[in-house]
Amino acid sequence: MKKFDQVSLGDQAQSTVHRYNLLWVNNSTNNSQGCKHRKTPKNCPLVWDTGASFGLTPFRSDFIDYTECNIQVNDIARSNTVIGMGTTLHKFRLDGEDFFLPCLSYHLPTAE
Numbered sequence: 543m544k545k546f547d548q549v550s551l552g553d554q555a556q557s558t559v560h561r562y563n564l565l566w567v568n569n570s571t572n573n574s575q576g577c578k579h580r581k582t583p584k585n586c587p588l589v590w591d592t593g594a595s596f597g598l599t600p601f602r603s604d605f606i607d608y609t610e611c612n613i614q615v616n617d618i619a620r621s622n623t624v625i626g627m628g629t630t631l632h633k634f635r636l637d638g639e640d641f642f643l644p645c646l647s648y649h650l651p652t653a654e
Contacts, residue, residue, distance in 0.1 A: 554596060555613045555624045555648055588632065597630055597647030604630045605649065615650070624648045 583601045602608070608628035615622055626649035634641045 552613050552615075556615045557595075595646075596627070597645045598650055598653055599630060599647050600649075600651050600653040602626070602649060602651075604647065606631050606644075608649070613648075617652075622650060622652045624650050 583603055586601075599605075605626070605628040608626050610626050611624060613624040615624055627647065628649070630645050630647040632643045632645060634643065
């Protein structure tokens with residue numbers, strides 16, 4: 543199994559944060575309330591970026607497995623730190639049946 547090196551993780555995390563920021567700006571422009579009031583996993587919307595290789599979440603509770611890391615990334619206004627990564631599990635309901643989709647995600651507590 544191939545191990546991730548710190549350089550490729552940093553580049554991938556930066557790319558994920560950049561794509562997140564583009565989606566967040568677009569959502570904020572179309573929704574006057576933005577996302578700042580959504581602080582829990584229950585009421586924060588799940589946004590799928592079909593071009594992203596990794597997900598991004600501010601919630602540690604979203605992970606079913608977790609590895610701590612320290613990856614510096616830059617967003618629109620400041621520098622942030624991805625503090626962990628692991629598997630998130632997303633539940634969908636289709637035609638009355640539940641489906642679960644595992645995804646690799648970064649933990650960025652400052653994501654809004």
